[in-house]
Amino acid sequence: MESADCALDGSCVSEGGGSGRGRMRMRGQEREYKSKNLQAERRRRQKLSDRLLALRALVPIITNMNKATIIEDAITYIKELQKNVKDLSDQLLEMEASSEEEAKQRSKTIDAAEEMNKCGIEEDVQATHIDGNKFWFKIVIQKKRSSFTKLVEAMNFLGFEFTDTSVTTSKGAILITACVEGIYGETFAVAETRELLQEIIKGI
Amino acid sequence: MESADCALDGSCVSEGGGSGRGRMRMRGQEREYKSKNLQAERRRRQKLSDRLLALRALVPIITNMNKATIIEDAITYIKELQKNVKDLSDQLLEMEASSEEEAKQRSKTIDAAEEMNKCGIEEDVQATHIDGNKFWFKIVIQKKRSSFTKLVEAMNFLGFEFTDTSVTTSKGAILITACVEGIYGETFAVAETRELLQEIIKGI
DNA sequence: CGCAACACGTGAAAC
DNA sequence: TGTTTCACGTGTTGC
DSSP states (O other), X not given: OTTTTSOTTSOOOOOOSOOOSSOXXXXXXXXHHHHHHHHHHHHHHHHHHHHHHHHHHHOSOOSXXXXXXXXXXXXXXXXXXXXXXXXHHHHHHHHHHHHHHHHHHHHHHHHHHHHHHHSOOOXXXXXXXXXXXXXXXXXXEEOOTTHHHHHHHHHHHTTEEEEEEEEEEETTEEEEEEEEEETTOOOOOHHHHHHHHHHHHHHO | OTTTTSOTTOOOOOOOSOOOSSOOOXXXXXXXXXXXXXXXXXXXXXXXXXXXXXXXXXXXXXXXXXXXHHXXXXXXXXXXXXXXXXXXXXXXXXXXXXXHHHHHHHHHHHHHHHHHHXXXXXXXEEEEXXXXXXXEEEEEEEOOTTHHHHHHHHHHHTTEEEEEEEEEEETTEEEEEEEEEETTOOOOOHHHHHHHHHHHHHXX
């Protein structure tokens, strides 16, 4: 090293071998200037080195301790992270979109349910538990426009799937006999189901 | 610069001012050594500079063009990305947990389709004109969640009222036999009604 | 021995 | 103005 014999505080001169460049005058100021510059440069180098160290500590995979490879690894890591973020946010967006659709469906049926509450007809309802979450029920109500549709919608909203159903219309009345199954796996009590049906019908 | 007066290929000597360190002999070889070292150092510097440039290009927010700040920004950016990835994956995990039920339902419908195909049940749509705006139709479709509900909704929307209906679910398929009546008094052609039904089913 | 990587001091330029 | 940053050439070290 050219200045290996200098003190650490840069108090040495080590004027370059270029003997005649007309820059050896004002030795004291020149010395001070060089010293300040030297200290600043030392600080700068150390700062950069520290930053590089911090960067290396942040990157999980390190192929080499070299300065260049540290930055290279950091670059590939950043790219990987960006890709991850993109993929994840895409996936999340897709998920949210699908769940939004469901919410829409639900709100739609809720609106329907609210609309059902406007009308008020009380009719006969019978419910029987078959097994598990399967129920059989019989409903006789006065015929109204879209009443069957609304019943089906409401049952669907409550998590019931129609398996075997029979609908008969006669003289302004509708007879519905149906087997339904709770699709979410919850078990309902018979009385509860009956009350549910009556609530629905009350709304129709 | 100590060797600012040197040619770019490093052909200068610029022997350090340290006059007596016993290292000024073999001038030719020393010159060649320095030249090679110089070239290698140039390459190294350029490579590192390029990497730094690439890193800077990858980071969106740049407060300064300084080497140190470039690395600093990269560090904060990496931390931000890591946080993003963590948050997103957490959110996604939560979503997936809540939508597991749906996946179950979907696999259920897939199973239903397989079962249906196994049993040799084919999807079918038949429509027959009874009189006026009354139709009788038979539909055999693969069992899906809310498929019956959606069919009823669609028919209701199109102005059909269900009068006599029978629904049977068996082996992953759903058989619907129904008499419907156009409530608005329009007359529909049979072929038209059948196409309508097929469109609806396609949408389910 | 050569090669590769590094830290150093220094002159010049930028803000 | 001077402080800060940069690129440069060089000596040194480890493989």
